[in-house]
Amino acid sequence: MEKKILIPTNFTKHxxxxxxxxxxxxxxxxCxxxxxxxxxxxxxxTLSRNYNAELxxxxAKSEKGLQKILQGLNFRKENEKHQFKTISRNKDLAEAMQECIDAHNIDLILMVSRGENVSINAAFENEISEVTEKVEDCPxxxxxxxxxxxxxxxxxIVFPTNYKFPFKNKEVSVLIDMTINLNASIRILYIDSDSRPLTKEQEQNKETLKTYFAEVDFSFHRLTQTTVTTGVHLFIESRESNFLALYKRKQGFFSKLFSQRFKEDIDFNPKVPVLILKELK
Known part of the structure; x- marks a missing residue:
C-alpha cells in the first residue's frame, strides 16, 4: 500500500x-x-504595495527553493515508485501541516530537531514541541x-507504556509498519516505579498489545526502582536501541505516560529518533 509522507523544509542541510x-x-x-x-x-x-511586494x-523564494529540491531529487533513483509533490504556503507551519494532513490523508510527518538530542517536550518553547502539540491525527x-x-x-524500537489506557489498532499501525520496514523488533517497556502488580485493566491492555504486534518480533520488559525518564534512557543506552516510540494523548503531551513527573520530564531529550504516535478519533 502506498504511503503518504509529509516533510516540512526550510531549505537547510538538515x-x-x-x-x-x-x-x-x-x-x-x-510513496x-x-x-x-x-x-x-x-x-x-493596510495592504500597501510594499507588503504585496514582500509577499x-x-x-517566489519558497517556490524556487522547492524547485531546487526537486532538481536534486532527480539525481536519486532509489525507487521508481517514489513520487514527489511540493507545497508552498504563506501560513504558520502547524497550520500548513494540518491543512496538508486533512487534504492528502498523510500517514507520517518527518522532521528534524536541532542538536544531538530530540527535543520533544512541550515545557520548552521550540518548533518541534509546538507542531507536535498542535497538529492532530497524524504521527x-x-x-x-x-x-x-x-x-x-x-x-x-523501544515503546514505553504504563498499560493504563487502551490503544486503538490504527494508533500503533505506523509503529508496526516501521518495524516491518526496518526488520526491527519492538521492546515494550513498563517502568514499575511503585512496585505494584498490574491491575486487571492493565493486564487486559497488555494482552491487546500482543494481538496488535502478532506479526512482528516483540517482547515485554519491566524496570523497577527507577523513574520513567531515567528508566527509558538507561534501557535505550544499555541495549543500544535505535528508536523510541511514544504515545501522545490529546489531554496533554505524553501526560498519561509521564503524568506526575513534570520537573524530571522537562529533561527528556533522547538521542535516538522518536516516533510520536497520536491519539486518533
Missing part, C-alpha cells in the same frame, strides 16, 4: 538530510512525499540533527 533519510526508510515501498515550505509574511494593517518575493518521526547509521541487524 532538512535535506531528513528527506534523504525518508527515502532510505521507505526505499522498498511506494508520495509531500515537501512543504511554510513561510510567513507579517500582515500589515510576492517570499512566495511524527522526529530525527536528531546528527543521525546515526542503523546497524545491519538487531534493530530495536
Amino acid at each position: 532538512a535535506w538530510n531528513t528527506l534523504v533519510y525518508a527515502l532510505n526508510l521507505y526505499k522498498n515501498i511506494p 508520495t512525499f509531500f515537501i512543504l515550505n511554510a513561510y510567513e509574511v507579517p500582515t500589515r494593517i 510576492e518575493a517570499a512566495k 511524527f518521526l522526529i530525527l536528531p540533527e546528527q543521525m546515526q547509521e542503523l546497524p545491519e541487524s538487531n534493530r530495536e
